[in-house]
Amino acid sequence: MNFFFLLAFLFVSLCSCEVIWKHTETAAVYEDVRYVKPHNILAATKSNPPPTAQYFDVDSPTPEWSLGNKPPANLEINTDSAASRAGDRVAVAVGSYNINDPYEQYANLTLYKIEDGKEPKARWSFQVPGYCEVWTNDAVAFGGHDDSLLLFFVTRIVNNVRQPRLYLFHVASSSPLYHHDFVSTEVSEDMEVSLDGSFALLNTGKNLYIFDIVNKAILFHDIVSKKTTPMYMSISDDCRTAIYGYEIAHVMKKEGNTFKSVQNITNPGFVLTQAIISKDNHYLYVGWVDFRSSFIRIDIYELFATKPVYSYRTPQKLGKYQNWVSALKVSDDGRWAIVGCAGNTKGLHAPTVLVLEKQMGFVYNYTTQGTVFSIDLLYDSQMTDYLKFVTAGGTHHHDENKKGGEIVQFRYVNENRNKKQKK
Secondary structure: OHHHHHHHHHHHHOEEEEEEEEEEEOOOEEEEEEEEOOOEEEEEEEEOOOOOEEEEEOOOOOOOEEEOOOOOOOEEEEEEEEEOOOOOEEEEEEEEEEOOEEEEEEEEEEEEEOOOOOOOEEEEEEEOOOOEEOOOOOOEEEEOOOOOEEEEEEEEEEOOEEEEEEEEEEOOOOOOOEEEEOOOOOOOOEEEEOOOOOEEEEEOOOEEEEEEOOOOEEEEEEEOOOOOOOOEEEEOOOOOEEEEEOOEEEEEEEEOOEEEEEEEEEOOOOEEEEEEEOOOOOEEEEEEEEOOOOEEEEEEEEOOOOOOOEEEEOOOOOOOOOOOEEEEEEOOOOOEEEEEEOOOOOOOOOOOEEEEEOOOEEEEEEOOOOOEEEEEEEEOOOOOOOEEEEEEEEOOOHHHOOOOEEEEEEEEEEHHHHHHHHO
16 A cells, blocks of 8 residues: 555646636636647636637637627627537527516527638527526537537526427528427426437436437436535546446437436435546546535546545535535546536535546646636547646635636646657
């Protein structure tokens, strides 16, 4: 055991993480961020626009372009955006509501075309008929094997009753190909699409659905929990393994045309808030929180194993705000995990960014100005000294309900490898 910790110490001493740049907004709060190809970053805000979406060069904190206009004084705005894998299209969902009438809400989806990284041009726009809200930060996503389909997950309001609806479009037209209505009195809580665009996991608060995008069919449905706290869900890039749950993390495998449960993971006293399966389908990363004490725990499993190969647990709550695992991103080979946290009050030891390596465990932490809502990373397993990651969130803790957003981009450096290359 002492030898293991010695190796970990030597590894950490030869590696360093540093901030490349930061960008802040005084009003808008960032909710989503992703690398578009290796050279650009797309970010979306969830409230207080403008902007609703921004496009950065990875080497500069100054946006190359921004979308969104200042809304009328009587409207509050929620937004979400998605980029195609080729980086040639961006879709922006905007939900607006009248602050004087919470049921007077509207949802709009606009598809933009990006050419040579220049400011995108709108191709078409669709407004959901009647009152409707954009409830989730994952309201829009590209789907299909070539990203030719677009999903829009919203919550309609009919006679003051909420009901989730999923729209499916072809990118060539603003006319929906298909829509599906879910259980009334619930909301469009969360949506995640598999990397190849074949399947979508849909969360309506108490129900989980797996939707076959290409064949327009519900493959799986489960009532997850009677609790009101949202569950978390994730699907592997090959679309054959999924994980979801609340107090129990349910792991499922695709068999034929449906998904079947193969494993249940529990952590007594803890609740699932993040989970992700590595692209090579070998590792499962799970983020838990004990809401009674704000202990955070991150477990790394070999997929379908009963015990984790590594567990990291944060110190007990130190401030007045609740901490939890709010974002998680894993490299394709499962080696690196970047963990985003809600954090706590300033000046206390509650970092919002954690870096874990599957063999050595914890290697780095950093405290952003506020809660981290989204993370993405660039990593080439053949170049072990090349790792960049970017975080997006607020300039305050989520529970403070204040304005302002922050994007931070980091770089990992393997000092030992660099020294060898210079010789």
